[in-house]
């Protein structure tokens with residue numbers, strides 16, 4: 169199929185692009201390079217530096233290609249930044265996505281895969297979290313994802329559009345071949361922060377709270393390897409194209425690990441001493457987020473293949489020797 173991947177220079181998008189190419193898809197990437205790395209895009213594929221907020225430029229570019237399905241990763245994704253600068257988030261994420269979805273309808277591109285998030289469940293009532301858990305975003309970032317899902321629901325009712333909204337839990341790990349990996353500036357995610365400390369422990373990192381209602385008092389998350397995420401996207405494309413039905417699915421492993429368990433695992437894999445301290449809770453962090461992923465298994469036949477050791481080992485390979 170001919171795929172348009174937005175945000176293909178970012179962490180999750182760039183890993184998806186490689187897996188899509190391995191499956192024999194043709195890929196064109198649109199990315200404004202505001203946060204992604206051009207080096208993470210394979211040289212042989214079509215790339216356009218397009219900002220989705222520039223409606224006219226987007227319209228002009230999208231017309232040049234015969235696209236079967238859009239896979240939309242492009243977004244800003246820092247919760248703290250979204251609280252400080254909601255305008256940045258509503259404009260970039262919601263306006264950019266609305267322009268893209270509108271361009272799809274106008275150009276008769278009927279299939280759309282959307283990078284959503286478990287953070288739209290806020291503080292869930294029940295864990296593991298099913299897709300029928302109530303939607304209660306607690307920060308502007310999560311609201312932007314919720315609004316985009318709603319636009320897709322409404323557009324798919326009114327127009328000939330099929331979508332898959334894939335609600336990721338904690339994306340982690342790196343390309344096992346070591347060519348690309350997680351690179352954020354600033355880095356806010358736990359696994360890269362802990363691995364960076366394994367490389368240089370001259371300054372401590374902080375555990376955000378050890379007084380949660382969990383076994384060791386630290387927050388529990390469901391870490392999912394990005395190659396497993398990419399696999400689910402490829403299956404979702406086939407599903408919406410073949411079945412002509414839309415989908416909303418959680419993508420997580422169903423296994424939760426506490427911050428301290430992640431730290432122990434990093435110590436075990438790297439053999440390095442880590443330097444950390446306990447600090448206060450980070451605002452907006454729920455105690456436990458773990459997916460119920462039965463629907464993704466039932467509908468897509470999808471099952472995560474990488475465990476926590478594989479996630480951290482692949483990320484460690486990248487952090488020891490980042491290519492860009």
Ligand code: UDP
Pocket residue numbers: 338356357358359361373374375376377387388389427450453
């Ligand atoms: N965390 C931490 N110290 C850090 C970064 C993260 O203790 O320097 C904790 C954070 O409070 C959360 C978990 O690690 O409970 C995962 O955080 P991350 O930012 O990686 O992902 P999130 O769950 O916020 O999407």
